[in-house]
Amino acid sequence: MVDPGTLGLIFSVTALVGGLILAVIVAVTKRGVRETEPYLCGESEADFSDSISPSATEVQWGLEKTLSSWVSFVRTKIHTGVIDDWWSLMIAWAAILLIVSVVRGWVWP
Amino acid sequence: MIVWYEQLLGATVPALMAAAFLIPIMTLATKCAKLYHYYASTIAAFAALSTVLTYKYVVDNGTLVYFFGGWFPPVGIIYEVDQFSALLGAVTGTVMLAVTVYSRWYLGDHEGVAWYYTMLLGLEAGMLGSLYTGDVFNLFVMLEVMSVSAYGLVAYHRRTKEAVEAALKYSLIGATATTIYFLALLFIYGSFGTLNMADIALRVSTSAGLPIGRFVPQNPGLISLGASIALALSLWVFMVKSAVFPTHFWLPDAHPAAPSPVSAALSGLFVNVGLYAIARFIHTIFGGYSGIDTTVQALSYSLLILGGVSAIIASTAMITQYDIKRLIAYSTVMHTGLIASAIALGTPEGMYAATYHITTHAVGKALLFLSAGALVKVMGSRYLSDLSGAQKYAPVASAGALMAAMSLIGLPPFGGFFSKLALYKAFVDAGQVWMVAVILVSSALALMAYMKLVHTMFFRLPKTEAPERVTAPANAAMIALIIGIIVLGVLYPLINQYFITSGASVLDRLGYISAAVRALTSYFGGGA
Numbered sequence: 001m002v003d004p005g006t007l008g009l010i011f012s013v014t015a016l017v018g019g020l021i022l023a024v025i026v027a028v029t030k031r032g033v034r035e036t037e038p039y040l041c042g043e044s045e046a047d048f049s050d051s052i053s054p055s056a057t058e059v060q061w062g063l064e065k066t067l068s069s070w071v072s073f074v075r076t077k078i079h080t081g082v083i084d085d086w087w088s089l090m091i092a093w094a095a096i097l098l099i100v101s102v103v104r105g106w107v108w109p
Numbered sequence: 110m111i112v113w114y115e116q117l118l119g120a121t122v123p124a125l126m127a128a129a130f131l132i133p134i135m136t137l138a139t140k141c142a143k144l145y146h147y148y149a150s151t152i153a154a155f156a157a158l159s160t161v162l163t164y165k166y167v168v169d170n171g172t173l174v175y176f177f178g179g180w181f182p183p184v185g186i187i188y189e190v191d192q193f194s195a196l197l198g199a200v201t202g203t204v205m206l207a208v209t210v211y212s213r214w215y216l217g218d219h220e221g222v223a224w225y226y227t228m229l230l231g232l233e234a235g236m237l238g239s240l241y242t243g244d245v246f247n248l249f250v251m252l253e254v255m256s257v258s259a260y261g262l263v264a265y266h267r268r269t270k271e272a273v274e275a276a277l278k279y280s281l282i283g284a285t286a287t288t289i290y291f292l293a294l295l296f297i298y299g300s301f302g303t304l305n306m307a308d309i310a311l312r313v314s315t316s317a318g319l320p321i322g323r324f325v326p327q328n329p330g331l332i333s334l335g336a337s338i339a340l341a342l343s344l345w346v347f348m349v350k351s352a353v354f355p356t357h358f359w360l361p362d363a364h365p366a367a368p369s370p371v372s373a374a375l376s377g378l379f380v381n382v383g384l385y386a387i388a389r390f391i392h393t394i395f396g397g398y399s400g401i402d403t404t405v406q407a408l409s410y411s412l413l414i415l416g417g418v419s420a421i422i423a424s425t426a427m428i429t430q431y432d433i434k435r436l437i438a439y440s441t442v443m444h445t446g447l448i449a450s451a452i453a454l455g456t457p458e459g460m461y462a463a464t465y466h467i468t469t470h471a472v473g474k475a476l477l478f479l480s481a482g483a484l485v486k487v488m489g490s491r492y493l494s495d496l497s498g499a500q501k502y503a504p505v506a507s508a509g510a511l512m513a514a515m516s517l518i519g520l521p522p523f524g525g526f527f528s529k530l531a532l533y534k535a536f537v538d539a540g541q542v543w544m545v546a547v548i549l550v551s552s553a554l555a556l557m558a559y560m561k562l563v564h565t566m567f568f569r570l571p572k573t574e575a576p577e578r579v580t581a582p583a584n585a586a587m588i589a590l591i592i593g594i595i596v597l598g599v600l601y602p603l604i605n606q607y608f609i610t611s612g613a614s615v616l617d618r619l620g621y622i623s624a625a626v627r628a629l630t631s632y633f634g635g636g637a
Contacts, residue, residue, distance in 0.1 A: 004530055004534065005527060005530060005531075005601055005602065005605065006602065008521055008526060008527060008530055008601070009521075009522070009527075009598075009599070009601055009602065011521055012521030012522030012526065012598065012599070013522065013599075015521060015522070016522055063428060063557055064428060064429060067425070067428075070425060071425055071428070071429055074422055074425045074426055074429075075426070075429060078355075078422060079358070079361070079426055081362075083278050083281065083282075083358075086278075086282070086358035086359075089355040089358075090282070090349075090355060090356050090358070092355075093345065093348075093355050093356065093415075094289075094342075094345045096411075097341040097342070097344060097345050097408070097411075098338065098341055098342070100341065100404065100407050100408065100411070101334075101337040101338045101340065101341035101342075101404055101408075102334065102337070102338065104337060104401070104403045104404040104407050105333050105334045105335075105336065105337020105338065105401050105404045
């Protein structure tokens with residue numbers, strides 16, 4: 001049985017050496033810019049005309065759209081930016097903690 | 110030999126505070142910014158050396174105890190430094206040195222340099238004092254010292270509306286928290302008649318009879334109730350300080366509003382104090398008290414769940430951010446959540462993972478904020494879209510941001526990979542497999558968020574010419590932290606043992622108590 005940490009280390013060193021070899025190969029064969037055409041999937045995307053390829057921003061836009069209801073909940077119900085809203089959650093949690101401490105902490109006669 | 114180390118431990122925090130308060134007096138004589146830069150860097154170097162030497166001493170010789178002013182406990186204040194607090198102290202000292210050196214470039218000749226360093230050294234004194242103290246009331250004082258310094262530092266850019274609003278919100282929440290902690294101290298003193306951590310732990314451990322309360326001397330039920338309420342109130346306060354859901358709201362506003370070196374100190378180090386206090390209270394002080402066993406279990410389980418919720422909510426918020434500093438601030442909430450969950454497990458594996466992850470997160474997050482600060486200053490904007498091609502103008506900062514992000518996501522060979530591996534193992538061993546899913550999902554969301562930054566820096570063409578360049582000392586600070594996160598990963602087999610023993614020291618209640626008793630006996634000439 002190999003220790004997962006040692007395994008991770010072996011993997012890390014291998015990946016590092018592999019990455020260095022790859023970097024050398026890329027550096028030697030580099031031709032300045034990529035020649036492939038940017039792929040357009042047909043959906044409305046942010047402007048990436050100044051980038052070499054479709055960016056992580058566009059990929060992330062798709063993820064945000066997929067998770068839109070959850071993201072919207074986080075932004076509009078939890079992280080509203082209004083301190084009164086924050087207090088209501090913080091105090092509610094403090095109240096729960098106090099109730100738990102009283103119920104659990106009291107040694108009933 | 111022992112006395113020398115004790116004196117060094119005792120001198121560090123007061124020396125930092127004295128050095129901080131000396132700066133306003135120095136402004137009466139000179140306004141030369143360069144002087145304050147060198148002065149603060151020298152003091153920070155002393156603190157770094159002192160904290161590292163303290164850690165080395167504790168590793169070699171065991172828990173170190175120092176009686177302030179020769180006053181012995183429970184009346185006097187003591188510093189009691191075990192491996193856990195010594196390690197966190199060493200991390201704080203060394204990262205603060207990098208932050209201070211970097212500040213020289215970041216602030217330049219800004220008019221408020223003297224006040225900045227007053228508060229920065231005050232912040233470091235407060236953090237180290239909180240980590241080293243063996244007295245729950247002194248912890249309150251030190252929490253106030255570091256918090257008040259932090260409020261001032263967040264409001265440093267006081268001519269911007271964002272900084273003023275963030276500092277106001279932060280100070281309101283922070284001051285409420287410390288006041289509630291004071292209330293918790295009343296319950297502790299009322300129940301046990303002492304404020305010394307080892308003394309409380311001792312009375313808790315021998316609480317079968319419990320004729321120990323000052324105000325409720327003969328009622329074990331009331332003592333356990335008092336201890337239970339004190340623990341609940343303290344947990345809430347420490348969750349605020351460590352920014353764990355649902356008490357984390359101040360952080361994503363406060364940390365981005367502060368100057369970037371301060372953001373690094375707050376996100377990488379400040380939150381650790383809250384996590385440290387949670388572990389110390391739940392495991393070392395109250396962990397052995399049969400009267401509130403069920404309370405400790407209930408609070409620990411709630412902390413485990415909320416840590417997971419914290420990670421998911423914060424990582425979700427990360428993917429919607431277009432402000433680089435706000436993105437990183439949410440990442441802090443995510444990581445403190447994971448660490449809090451590991452602490453809540455109460456197992457040696459959990460504490461080992463928490464200790465390791467606190468360390469890798471501290472170095473990685475400080476590096477990320479310092480790098481982000483350099484990018485923001487060079488490119489003139491905090492928005493990701495304006496950082497296009499930043500690697501051309503700030504190559505070290507861009508490389509630092511990339512490696513810090515990789516470490517925080519949990520990619521090898523950086524320290525973050527191994528500390529997350531330890532987290533996985535701890536959760537699986539404790540039967541909390543769902544937390545592994547939480548780590549994976551939150552890390553995947555964080556990866557998406559960091560991809561925006563990496564892509565913008567490395568794969569977009571620069572939009573404008575950047576007139577400013579990062580100076581050599583600032584680059585040196587970032588390079589030191591880069592080496593730090595690599596060393597924390599690559600040297601995993603060699604350094605692993607230190608995290609295991611540091612984490613285990615929190616669970617060693619008897620060791621903590623006996624160290625104080627031994628020191629007391631030795632102080633009165635009874636031998637060690």
